Amino acid sequence: MQNTTMQSSNIHHPWQVTPAQAWQIQTSIAQQAILQDEVTEPGNIVGVDVGFHDKGTLACAAAVVFSWPGLNVIESKQAYKKVEMPYVPGLLSFRELPAILEALNELSTGAGLILCDGQGFAHPRRCGIATHLGVLTGYPTIGVGKTRLLGEHAEVAPERGATQPLIDKGERIGTVLRSRSNVSPLYISPGHRLHFASAADWVLSCCTSYKIPQPIRAAHRLASENKQ
């Protein structure tokens, strides 16, 4: 169906954009995100992250596939891409997704569930990097932030597994999760095809002895490693 006023050609939207263009794209993507639980047995859980090299001019994205619940590495790929956008709070996906999408394309198998560094729904326009990646690829995604972008929450108990809802303007936007006892908590929010509780459950199931879930931890190491 032809519609010349269509404002949401997601699949081919540009990556180098002005803030105004980014907001329009994010608003469109957010409307397409599904916040209902659609993940039962993921088959595998993929961690993705980006590291910067050559004084910040080159991005290296890594995608590491883990079995679940065994959490063993099944496959890992890297993709290098020149950095085209600066880091701007709220527009992280435009800077990191191009490289991440290439790394994901290198995988020989599809993803059952993807864990991303950063927020998902817990975003000003409810379109963090996890949401953006989920809607573009169709894969279930979860945003795992090491720090807060926005929202308020009560103090989280110090024991592993403790949680508190993350709230913005009276609306729930995520979960603050203590993934390891006595260590600063993670900010979890659904990206695509998952709800709040299950998103936190999946992340916790991937946190063995470290604060950061294994898939993201592995992707972070691979994306940031010094090569020579």
Added chain:
DNA sequence: GCGACAG
């Protein structure tokens, strides 16, 4: 106008 501000 003054802070806050994923990676």
Added chain:
DNA sequence: ATCTTGTCGC
């Protein structure tokens, strides 16, 4: 994100 060694605490 990135530049970087030792050190305090469970």
